[in-house]
Amino acid sequence: MNTTGPSFPPEQAEARQASLQDAASVYDLLTIGMARRGQYAMLSECLERAMKFSFNEFHLWHQLGLSLMAAGKGVGAVSVFKECARMRPDDPSLPLLAAKVCIGQLHWFAEGQTLSQTVVSMGEEAGELLPRAYLAMGLCCSLQASDATLKDDRNEFNKKALEALNKAHSLDPQDAQIAMYLALQLALVRQVSAAMEPLQTALSLHGDDLHSLHLLILLLSAQKHHRHALDTLGLALSQHPDNFNLLFTKVKLEEALFGSAAALQTCEDMLQRWQTRYDISRSRSVGCGPRKPSIHLTLPDFQDTSTGSLSPSSVAASRLEAALSEVSDLSSSRRQGPTYIWTTLERIWLQAGELFMADGRLKEAQFCIAEASAIFPNSHSVLLQRGRLAELRGQLDEAKGLYDEALAIHPTGERILGRLLVKTGRVHLGEKVLRDAVQVHSTSHEAWSGLGEALQSRGCSQAPDCFLTALDLEASSPVRPFTVIPREL
Known part of the structure; x- marks a missing residue:
C-alpha cells in the first residue's frame, strides 16, 4: 500500500501519470513563455493552481518555488523549497535555495543559518555545494553580528562568521565570491591588513567584480590612501558607470581630498543620472499624448547671505518655494516603480544637504532636505538631517525633538x-x-x-x-x- 499519497488501481495510476506528464509539459512551456517576459507573479499563480493535483510531484513544486522566488514572494518560496527538500532530502541545493531567499529577501538570518547547517551536516555528500553552505552560514552569522545590540552576541556571531568563511575558502580557494566575503568579514572586524590577502585572491579570479572593487576602495580609504582609492574608484566606475553605491563612495572620497565643492559636483551628476534612468513622469508619458513636465532635479546655486554671498535671500526663498511646489507631483510619481529608485533619490538629496551643511550653506541645505522630505517625509534619515540643520541654527529643542522622532523610527x-x-x-x-x-x-x-x-x-x-x-x-x-x-x- 502507498503511504505517501492516494492509492489508485494500476490502470488509473497509469492514466494519472500520463495526465500529469502532459500537464507538466504544458506548465513547462508556460514557464518558458512567462519567464522570458518576466511575468513571474502570474506564473507563480498558475503553478499554485496546479498544486491541488501535484501531490509529491517534485518537478512542479520546484518550478513553483523558483517562480515564487523570482516574483519576490519570499515566504512562500521558503515554504515550497522546504517541501521540495522533504521530497528529496539528499539534494543539498534545496535548503541552499531556501537560505538564499532568507538572506536576500526576508532577512531571516537565523532561519538561513539553520537551513545552511542542514547542508553542512551532509558533509562530503553535499559535494561541490559544501563550500557554498559554509558561505551561507558565514553570511548569516555576519549579518546577525551587524544586527546584534549586545557586544557579547556580536563578538560570538563575528567569530562564527569568520570560522565558516575560512572553512568555505579552504574547501574552494578558487571561488572568488567566497574569497571576497572572507575579506569583507575581516574588514568588518577591522582586520584591515589581513583582509587584503583574500581580496587579492578574489580580484585575481574575477578582476571586474563590482563588490570586490568596492571593498578594495574602502580598504584603501581605511588605510588613508585616499588618492589611490579614488584612482581605483575611477577604474571601477569605468566598468560600472551607473552604480550609485560607487558614486556615493566617490562623493566621500572627493570630500576628503578636495572639499565639499568637488563632492557637490558629483551629487549634481548623480541627480542627472537618476533623471536619465528613472524619471517616472517622463516614462509614463511615452505614447500617452502631451508629455508631462519631468521632475526638476538640480542643486541650488544660490548662496546663503550670512556667508557673504552677493545673491539676495529672495533667490533662496523662491528656490525653496519651487522645491516645495513639486511635492505633490513627486508624491504622485513616487507610487510608480520600485521603492529603491526613490530611496536612491532621497539619499542623493540628503548627501548634498550634508555637504552644504559642512560648508555652512544652510539655506541650500534646507532646499535639499525639502526635496528629500517630498519623497519620504517621515524617514529617519530625513528627520536626522532636519535635526542637524536645526542644531546648526541654534534651535536645540527642535533638534532634540527631531532626533527623538528619528530614533523612535530607527x-x-x-x-x-x-x-x-x-x-x-x-x-x-x-x-x-x-x-x-x-x-x-x-x-x-x-x-x-x-x-x-x-x-x-x-x-x-x-x-x-x-x-x-x-x-x-x-x-x-x-x-x-x-x-x-x-x-x-
Whole structure:
C-alpha cells in the first residue's frame, strides 16, 4: 500500500501519470513563455493552481518555488523549497535555495543559518555545494553580528562568521565570491591588513567584480590612501558607470581630498543620472499624448547671505518655494516603480544637504532636505538631517525633538542625540545615550569620541581611554561603512 499519497488501481495510476506528464509539459512551456517576459507573479499563480493535483510531484513544486522566488514572494518560496527538500532530502541545493531567499529577501538570518547547517551536516555528500553552505552560514552569522545590540552576541556571531568563511575558502580557494566575503568579514572586524590577502585572491579570479572593487576602495580609504582609492574608484566606475553605491563612495572620497565643492559636483551628476534612468513622469508619458513636465532635479546655486554671498535671500526663498511646489507631483510619481529608485533619490538629496551643511550653506541645505522630505517625509534619515540643520541654527529643542522622532523610527543616530544632550547640559542622560551607542556601534569612532567628551565634562578618569579608542578606530575607518557592500548568497 502507498503511504505517501492516494492509492489508485494500476490502470488509473497509469492514466494519472500520463495526465500529469502532459500537464507538466504544458506548465513547462508556460514557464518558458512567462519567464522570458518576466511575468513571474502570474506564473507563480498558475503553478499554485496546479498544486491541488501535484501531490509529491517534485518537478512542479520546484518550478513553483523558483517562480515564487523570482516574483519576490519570499515566504512562500521558503515554504515550497522546504517541501521540495522533504521530497528529496539528499539534494543539498534545496535548503541552499531556501537560505538564499532568507538572506536576500526576508532577512531571516537565523532561519538561513539553520537551513545552511542542514547542508553542512551532509558533509562530503553535499559535494561541490559544501563550500557554498559554509558561505551561507558565514553570511548569516555576519549579518546577525551587524544586527546584534549586545557586544557579547556580536563578538560570538563575528567569530562564527569568520570560522565558516575560512572553512568555505579552504574547501574552494578558487571561488572568488567566497574569497571576497572572507575579506569583507575581516574588514568588518577591522582586520584591515589581513583582509587584503583574500581580496587579492578574489580580484585575481574575477578582476571586474563590482563588490570586490568596492571593498578594495574602502580598504584603501581605511588605510588613508585616499588618492589611490579614488584612482581605483575611477577604474571601477569605468566598468560600472551607473552604480550609485560607487558614486556615493566617490562623493566621500572627493570630500576628503578636495572639499565639499568637488563632492557637490558629483551629487549634481548623480541627480542627472537618476533623471536619465528613472524619471517616472517622463516614462509614463511615452505614447500617452502631451508629455508631462519631468521632475526638476538640480542643486541650488544660490548662496546663503550670512556667508557673504552677493545673491539676495529672495533667490533662496523662491528656490525653496519651487522645491516645495513639486511635492505633490513627486508624491504622485513616487507610487510608480520600485521603492529603491526613490530611496536612491532621497539619499542623493540628503548627501548634498550634508555637504552644504559642512560648508555652512544652510539655506541650500534646507532646499535639499525639502526635496528629500517630498519623497519620504517621515524617514529617519530625513528627520536626522532636519535635526542637524536645526542644531546648526541654534534651535536645540527642535533638534532634540527631531532626533527623538528619528530614533523612535530607527535605532541609529544615538551618538548625535547624545552629543546634543551633553552640549545642552544634560550630561548624565547624554552619557547614557552614548554608552548605548558604543555598545551598538562598537567601531564608530564618533560615538567613542562623544562618550569621551561626556565623561570629560564631568571629570571622569575614563575619558582618555574613550578618546584613545576613538583615535584607534578612526585610524582604520573607511570613508563609508564596510556594511554598504551587500551580503547575499
